Amino acid sequence: MTIYDALKTINWQKAEYFKFKFPDLRFDQSKPLKSEDDFMKTVNRKSMNAFTKWEKTSEYKYLIQLYLDTKIADDYEEIYKIVAEKAKGGEEKSIRLFLTLQKDIQQNSKMAAKSLEQSEDDNETEEEDSDLDLS
Numbered sequence: 001m002t003i004y005d006a007l008k009t010i011n012w013q014k015a016e017y018f019k020f021k022f023p024d025l026r027f028d029q030s031k032p033l034k035s036e037d038d039f040m041k042t043v044n045r046k047s048m049n050a051f052t053k054w055e056k057t058s059e060y061k062y063l064i065q066l067y068l069d070t071k072i073a074d075d076y077e078e079i080y081k082i083v084a085e086k087a088k089g090g091e092e093k094s095i096r097l098f099l100t101l102q103k104d105i106q107q108n109s110k111m112a113a114k115s116l117e118q119s120e121d122d123n124e125t126e127e128e129d130s131d132l133d134l135s
Helices: 003-009 012-021 036-043 049-054 058-088 091-128
Strands: none
Touching: 003 012, 003 049, 012 049, 012 058, 049 058, 058 091
16 A cells, blocks of 8 residues: 555645645645644644544554655665666776665565556456456
C-alpha cells in the first residue's frame, strides 16, 4: 500500500492534515502552501488539538512509516544517480558501490514484480467474482 492509498482510507480531515504537515504529498504543487488558519477553515475546525492528539496514535505512526518509505525511495534514486556518475568517471570506490547498488536493485525489482503479480491475481479474482449472476 502506498501513502496515497492509505490516505484515501482515513477520515478526510486527517488526510488533509497529513498533507498540510507534509506538503510534498499534495497533488498540485503549484498552489501556495496553506497557513494554519487557512487549513483550519478548510477542515472546519477551531483548534489543532484533535490533530495533535491523533499524532500519538498508531494510525498516524503507520502513515509516517509509509511516508518515510516514499522518501527513502526518492533518496535511493538520487544516490544511485550520484554513484553512477562517479562510477562512470572511474572512481574505484564508486564502481564497487555501484555494483552493490545494482545487485540490490535487481533483487528489489524481483520482489516488486512478485508483489505486482500477486496484486494482479487478486484483482482478477475480484473481477471474476463481481461478474457472478446471483439470481
